[in-house]
Amino acid sequence: MNTDVKRSGSPNSHVRPDPDEDVVLGDLVRVIVEDIWWLVGFIFVALTLAGIYCLLAKPVYLADALIKIEQGDDSTQELTQLRSVASAMAPIPSDAEIAIIQSRDVMAPVVKNFKLNFRVEPKTVPVLGRIASSLATPGEPGNAWFGLSSFAWGGEIVDVERVEVPPALEGRQLTLTSQSAGQYELLGQNGELLVNGRVGQVSSGHGVTLLVNRLTAFPGTRFYVTRINDVDAVNGFRKSVQVQEQGKLTGLVDVSMESEDPKFAADVANDLAQSYLRHHVESKQANAQNMLSFLKSEEPRLRAELDKAEIALAEYQRRSGSITAGEEAKVYLAGSVEYEQQISALRLQVAALQQRFGDDHPLLKATREQIAQLQAQRDRYEIRFRSLPETEVQAVKLQRDAKVAAAIYELVLTREQELSVQKAGIGGNAQIVDVALRSGTPVRPKKPLILSSAALLGLILGAALILSRRKLFKGVDDPEEVERLFNLPICGIIPLSDHQVKSSIARVGIDRRLPVLADANPTDACVESLRSLRTSLQFTMMEARNRIVMLTGPVAGVGKSFLTVNLAVLLANSGKKVLMIDADMRRGALERYVGGSSENGLSELLEQKVEIDDVVRQTSFGNLSFIPCGKRPTNPAELLASFRFKHCLSEFEKNFEIVIVDTPPILAVTDASLVGEHAGSCFLVLRSGLHRRFEIADAIKRLMAAGVYLKGGVFNGISSSGRHGYGAIHRYLSTEASTS
Known part of the structure; x- marks a missing residue:
């Protein structure tokens, strides 16, 4: 096993994604713009549902x-x-x-x-x-x-x-x-x-x-x-x-x-x-009737008290002659009359409240407290006039009683008249200021608000779905993200070739032969990117321990075989003597690009059924030789782990300047780890949007655990939608090709 696989400075020594990676606003906008039709679709659906609701909802x-x-x-x-x-x-x-x-x-x-x-x-x-x-x-x-x-x-x-x-x-x-x-x-x-x-x-x-x-x-x-x-x-x-x-x-x-x-x-x-x-007026009338009944029941008693007070005053005047009060007695009379009037009125009010509410109502308690306060004030007031002669005091008290009785009786009569009017029917203290009118404009549904809210909701839900879909279901489509998260240098960025897709579809049903893009359309933008990859590969191999290059991927379908064939053809076109080996003895099919059958290939060589000279085939491409995968063996991993495979690679390296090996996906089987042990340059092929972060991390960890040192990665299948400037490069190359 190679001793430099444990090198602490290896570029892929940290493979865990950083969960706290900051998300740039520009990236969010880019992600949304790339899936803009999802966003438009959500907004359209939300507006459609809101419009249907506005049409069907009855106005309120x-x-x-x-x-x-x-x-x-x-x-x-x-x-x-x-x-x-x-x-x-x-x-x-x-x-x-x-x-x-x-x-x-x-x-x-x-x-x-x-x-x-x-x-x-x-x-x-x-x-x-x-x-x-x-x-x-x-x-x-x-x-x-x-x-x-x-x-x-x-x-x-x-x-x-x-x-x-x-x-x-x-x-x-x-x-x-x-x-x-x-x-x-x-x-x-x-x-x-x-x-x-x-x-x-x-x-x-x-x-x-x-x-x-x-x-x-x-x-x-x-x-x-x-x-x-x-x-x-x-x-x-x-x-x-x-x-x-x-x-x-x-x-x-x-x-x-x-x-x-x-x-x-x-x-x-x-x-x-x-x-x-109506309820208000009826309530007022009922209350007025109750109060009127109470006052009428009190009227005889108050009249009798008034008569009694007047008779007592007249009798006193008859016995004593004319009553001439001094100035101090007049002051005492005026104040005493005022206190007694208030106290008598409040006592009458207490009787009315008792009749309606009983003895425990808060208003009764408050009124009784007010009576007590007035009585205390009256007593303090009377102390000031103790020096008056007894005859004057007696005369003043009789005059006071007569005036108070007359005032209370007059108050009751006045209140009876007011209550009689109220009982006859008045509006009370409530009135209608504005009557309700038939409205011509509904308050609901508020169509502009509903439609604008629906558009905003569609925008929010659409953006949330796009971001969630990208986060949970869609794979990594940014090579810079791979470099940043996994410390894996990206040696090549290969755009998706429309010509290759159309050619592959057109060949289905005609024969099994697939076109090699580097030969069929050498001016394609994808081929130009492969040339850049070729240059990076040649510089990388200058520091490698041998001239064996291995390509693998996390899963199937990343375009690994496509890259292997086209990269081999481009290396051969540059004057290098190249050997291309199909080491995928489980599902390999590189012979579909170069012609011939898969028999008498690598599996037969490792099983010692044929010799090395019998498996190396010349292709129609100059300087390019090819070894197919052979018949499907039952033990491909054991064959790759054998000493004969190592010996064969050494022989191939003596006869060719570059040996490029295509292997199965690393997450599916262990074959790539076995081949990578002997390769001086190993590359991980990733397809844009196919892999999630943990998948890439697991692939790198498996290779590292097997002692395989990755020189870098190849990002394949980049869309030409303009992302990160790759679309502009693609358009430039396409224009250049069309004018040449």
Whole structure:
């Protein structure tokens, strides 16, 4: 075994790909440009699907009504102008009113008015039914496609006014089948007959009540009827309606509805707004009635207290004569009256709140705290006037009681009048600012956005597929990448020859002889690249230990035999005496290029059936001799490992200037390792786009493990698409050939 195979400075000593290799942006662009039609195809498919969706998707329209909610007096909470604590704790109107708009009491009438508590849908064929429906005219049922007469094909009209079912059938899909002469039948889920009715008449049976106002469809056409539970219907309607405040703390509430029918959307939004206003007014009237009843019940008591206070004051005046209060007493009287009025009004308010909410409501607690604060302030105020004479104090208290009783009684009478007006019917503190109108422009689908998004998605997916395909499935097609990753110098870059491909196809079926490109078309760009390879080979052999050259590849199909023949012919044309050996005793067929049979070749020589002079053949190419592979032996690896093979190579080297040996692929069998042990120059032939990184790495490792020192690699089958400038070279050489 050669001692220099362990040389530390061997160019292919590092064969593991670097997983952290940086990807240059230019390389990514190049990869995408090379497979640009994949990218165009993805974009086209995405745009086509998006276009079909835009054509088939029904337009959705938006209608919205705007409600203004103002902060107003609450008849159930306020009897005076005091608003400090109770008003501060009252909820923001818009938040509470939005919840009221979404309540069942407000939404249930709308659900009932627009028949949202049941669904009636035609039985259609997926996709095809949507297409047929878009082409049909309402009121003119379309003919059945493919004889499927039980399906609806567009144009059918069914107007169901009322559906009532027992609880067991709520949410169940019932089947309504059209019959002739305005007849129909309603079937259960198991096909049992529930109702057999006529259009325009209320029909009942098995607990089901159905009223169909209009039915325009061919006999046998089926429709699905589903009665939804009332609570579920309201919940579903709540999800389809958007209720939100415009801005923050503006009191402007927007009620919007989306539907495929713009008029239906506007009608539903307006009806929901009106339902809320009705509920709002009714609630105000009910509250006013409750408060009015309370005030009327309190009125006799307050009147009696007023009479009592006035009688006491008159009696005191009669006994004491005229009451002349000093300046200090007048000040005391004014302040005391103000405190007592506020405390009395709040006590009356506490009684009203107790009647409505009970004893634990937060407003009750806040009002009681306010009363306690006022009482404490009043007590501190009265301490300042302890020095007043007893007669003045008594007179002032009687005057105060009379004035307070009169003020409270007057307040109650005034509030009763206000509540009477409110009970008679007013708009409250909510009003519709903008009614919902029928929209002419759909909000969905947004075709420009969908098409642009589809194009972008197609671009992203296409680029991702190209890169993934190149990374996972497509082999290495960049010779620089091979040099960079595996430290293997590329001695030759051979472009794909269109002339060779066409000639090989043309010869199929005529005979087994294949053309040699270097002889048939010596001006081909591929041949010119082979000449460059020949030059590199000659320089490489100057430092080699012998004149034996071996070509192998990782797998079959890399063009190794093509390169061997053409390189041998070019070497022979340069004046070298060349021997070409087909050492692929398993599937070798180099004789198809030079003529003759494969018998009496290398296998017979190694089996000692023939002598060396009997196997070396002259070819039609000057200076080129050839040894075929011979008959297929059962032990080709053992023959190549024999001493006779080494001896024969030594004899060949004495008689020829260059011995070029073609071998089987290294990853398939071990034959190339056995031949490479005796060759001074070994080259690994790679085909562009055929090998993945690990495959090249394994091939180099196997050769290294066998002690084979690779001089370099040959990159074959480069496309003439312009990549890395090879296409430009190919075009230059082709032009030169055509002008010569």
